[in-house]
Amino acid sequence: MQGLYLSILLDLHLTFCMMTTTTPSLGLKGIPRRILNGDTTHKVPYQTHQNHTVFFRPETKDVLYLGGTNLVLKIDVDTNDVEGPCENVIMVIQEFQDSLFVCGTNGQKPQCWKLVHNQSTEIVESYEGTGISPYVYTQNSLSLTVEGDLYAAAPLEHDGSYLQFRRKAGGRTNVWMYEKWVLEPTFVAASWVKRNQDPENEKIYIFFREKNSDNSPEADPWITRVARVCKVDEGGSKRFFQNTWTSFLKARLVCGFPKESLYFNHLRDVYVLHAEDWRDTRVYALFTSSWNATAVCVYSIADIDKLFETSAFKGYEGDIPDPRPGTCVTNSRGLPYTTLNVVKDHSEMSEWIHSSIHPLAPLYVSNYNYTKVVVDQVQAADEHMYNILLLATDTGTIHKCLELDSELFIISETQLSNRSAIQSMILASRKKKLIVGFAEDMFSLDLQPCQKYNSSCAECVLSRDPYCAWTQNGCTSTVVMSDSSASFHRGGIQNIKEQQTSVCTAALEGSQSRRESTPASLDSETVYVMLGVSFYMSCQIDSYHATYTWVHQGHSSSPCQQLGPRCLHLITAMEHGSYGNYKCMSKEQDHTRLVTEYNLTKQPILLASLPSSTLKTYNRCGKRNNAAALVSHVEWVAMSVAFMAIFARL
Numbered sequence: 001m002q003g004l005y006l007s008i009l010l011d012l013h014l015t016f017c018m019m020t021t022t023t024p025s026l027g028l029k030g031i032p033r034r035i036l037n038g039d040t041t042h043k044v045p046y047q048t049h050q051n052h053t054v055f056f057r058p059e060t061k062d063v064l065y066l067g068g069t070n071l072v073l074k075i076d077v078d079t080n081d082v083e084g085p086c087e088n089v090i091m092v093i094q095e096f097q098d099s100l101f102v103c104g105t106n107g108q109k110p111q112c113w114k115l116v117h118n119q120s121t122e123i124v125e126s127y128e129g130t131g132i133s134p135y136v137y138t139q140n141s142l143s144l145t146v147e148g149d150l151y152a153a154a155p156l157e158h159d160g161s162y163l164q165f166r167r168k169a170g171g172r173t174n175v176w177m178y179e180k181w182v183l184e185p186t187f188v189a190a191s192w193v194k195r196n197q198d199p200e201n202e203k204i205y206i207f208f209r210e211k212n213s214d215n216s217p218e219a220d221p222w223i224t225r226v227a228r229v230c231k232v233d234e235g236g237s238k239r240f241f242q243n244t245w246t247s248f249l250k251a252r253l254v255c256g257f258p259k260e261s262l263y264f265n266h267l268r269d270v271y272v273l274h275a276e277d278w279r280d281t282r283v284y285a286l287f288t289s290s291w292n293a294t295a296v297c298v299y300s301i302a303d304i305d306k307l308f309e310t311s312a313f314k315g316y317e318g319d320i321p322d323p324r325p326g327t328c329v330t331n332s333r334g335l336p337y338t339t340l341n342v343v344k345d346h347s348e349m350s351e352w353i354h355s356s357i358h359p360l361a362p363l364y365v366s367n368y369n370y371t372k373v374v375v376d377q378v379q380a381a382d383e384h385m386y387n388i389l390l391l392a393t394d395t396g397t398i399h400k401c402l403e404l405d406s407e408l409f410i411i412s413e414t415q416l417s418n419r420s421a422i423q424s425m426i427l428a429s430r431k432k433k434l435i436v437g438f439a440e441d442m443f444s445l446d447l448q449p450c451q452k453y454n455s456s457c458a459e460c461v462l463s464r465d466p467y468c469a470w471t472q473n474g475c476t477s478t479v480v481m482s483d484s485s486a487s488f489h490r491g492g493i494q495n496i497k498e499q500q501t502s503v504c505t506a507a508l509e510g511s512q513s514r515r516e517s518t519p520a521s522l523d524s525e526t527v528y529v530m531l532g533v534s535f536y537m538s539c540q541i542d543s544y545h546a547t548y549t550w551v552h553q554g555h556s557s558s559p560c561q562q563l564g565p566r567c568l569h570l571i572t573a574m575e576h577g578s579y580g581n582y583k584c585m586s587k588e589q590d591h592t593r594l595v596t597e598y599n600l601t602k603q604p605i606l607l608a609s610l611p612s613s614t615l616k617t618y619n620r621c622g623k624r625n626n627a628a629a630l631v632s633h634v635e636w637v638a639m640s641v642a643f644m645a646i647f648a649r650l
């Protein structure tokens, strides 16, 4: 007999695991507050499966280009798409020399095309694309245009070797890397940081992983780096270092817990959040660790630059030559050998770059397997600017996270596709949309889903979503769209910093004509139940940050049992004392809310003679109970509780 009971319990356990993998568990830290379905997203299906997609958005226009296999789509951020020609996997789309420059694998013969978009898209020129596009889409590549120059990293050989970051085309000289500078690199991102007052000193930052030259068994096999080169670098003289970067320096980018020597070494993605003053530019870097956790670290460009200007050069003992290696000079061909020799042989900095915003720990550590990060800035109703991190998981969901001083608050999770991993992601900040590419389709996710928090002022405030605020029109977006621009809409009730709903009542006292804030979802049911039967009540979970309790007859309360997106109260066998009123209450911050209410009444004896309308929900398996699918599981729960009781007595 014992064996049977155990197997029942095991079965039950399995069912629970399967049911709860897609919904977070209440009471855990670092989970999304709300789970939103993707009904406010706009979906554009592709005609064919795409193994690789790439997005490009010109800085000045509200259009978006998508490159896939045999296709380049020009997409109006709101809806339309226009198809153009090509015959391969498009890897690079850049604006270059006043036209659209597109490169692809072209059947393992990388090729680039200049497209002109007048009446229809036309190829006006084509070029050899080795070093700009890889041979196959699974190989690493990267591209960037800076003032009409094209920078790229792509392998020079079919097997993926000779991967380098170069200046490849444009007005300035083509410049290459010295091959000993990096070991089996994977380039993740490159970014040009503009300096309005000091363009000669502008640098291009390159974020990558490479093989660790430290082969000791405890060392991580891979290491994350940031390197930088000067925009004005034209390489060395004819005699030494011709067409080679004279300003290349690299440093280790550290993310983790330095006190415990616990590091996240595998760089996954980088988003550079540019600022008016270059010193305020921030780098958001997403890492994974050898133990499969993910972390986000934030660095400031000013700190990165300072390290390159002050650190010793690894392995170099001599006096630091003048000009200091790595300094941007207008005539790099005239640099002295002493400077160039340090760059050539000691391009690595001795010091490490630590996260500057949160020095002792990452901003965020998680067990979610995040693969991509994008950061938007939004002005909330309190007129402060907030940073919003949009993190993509490997299972097709997007987490929208609010960056607070030293933590991340996960506002919501949106499931876009359960079919495949996210391939590419780009922010259309002015339109407040996130464009997400999958193998089968593309989604445009609305970053201001304020109607989801429209049930009450409290819900709008608890959402902690800086894109939204409570006004007389309900929960509405703080950014107002017009045809040409987005403008900030002042006012509205919100409390991003403290998440206290008391701001709602305070505002209510000021104006008298507010509607009653009874939530629409509240339903009170009178239910007839027989003595001795098992019974359950169910309550919808809205916020995974709230605690839910069941209150019986206004006093005894019990925590709820979570089953997916619902909270249950289980009664193994109805007794006389089990009847009466039950309320499911949610509490979050300073807000307590009645979610649902039941009135359990003893079932009259003559069941059949009662009009069916009064027997509202006796049959819990009936159609009107949308939790019907749960019933079998709930019966299992009830049974197992009973069995456990028997088991305990044995």
Ligand SMILES: *[C@@H]1O[C@H](CO)[C@@H](O)[C@H](O)[C@H]1NC(C)=O
Binding pocket: 049, 051
């Ligand atoms: C693209 O993906 C499909 C399905 O995953 C696969 O069958 C096909 O071989 C892939 N194509 C290439 C060129 O790798």
Ligand SMILES: *[C@@H]1O[C@H](CO)[C@@H](O)[C@H](O)[C@H]1NC(C)=O
Binding pocket: 116, 118, 119, 120, 122, 124
């Ligand atoms: C498009 O522009 C290109 C280059 O400016 C020109 O050669 C071509 O004739 C134009 N095509 C059309 C259809 O206007």
Ligand SMILES: *[C@@H]1O[C@H](CO)[C@@H](O)[C@H](O)[C@H]1NC(C)=O
Binding pocket: 290, 291, 292
């Ligand atoms: C990390 O994930 C990989 C791939 O899913 C798996 O093979 C490996 O065992 C995991 N490592 C740990 C420490 O969980």
Ligand SMILES: *[C@@H]1O[C@H](CO)[C@@H](O)[C@H](O)[C@H]1NC(C)=O
Binding pocket: 292, 369, 371, 394, 421
């Ligand atoms: C995380 O996602 C990446 C990309 O899809 C995948 O390669 C990796 O195996 C995943 N890691 C774990 C632990 O599942």
Ligand SMILES: *[C@@H]1O[C@H](CO)[C@@H](O)[C@H](O)[C@H]1NC(C)=O
Binding pocket: 418, 419
């Ligand atoms: C994705 O999820 C939806 C609803 O949750 C389901 O109907 C659909 O079958 C799922 N698709 C796949 C491929 O699993």
Ligand SMILES: *[C@@H]1O[C@H](CO)[C@@H](O)[C@H](O)[C@H]1NC(C)=O
Binding pocket: 451, 454, 472, 473, 474, 475
């Ligand atoms: C939000 O609620 C208000 C009433 O408070 C209503 O006028 C408005 O239409 C609602 N908005 C949405 C998007 O449902």
Ligand SMILES: *[C@@H]1O[C@H](CO)[C@@H](O)[C@H](O)[C@H]1NC(C)=O
Binding pocket: 524, 525, 526, 581, 597, 599
């Ligand atoms: C519960 O049932 C009792 C008795 O029928 C009734 O007096 C009471 O108003 C009901 N309460 C609710 C909330 O339906």
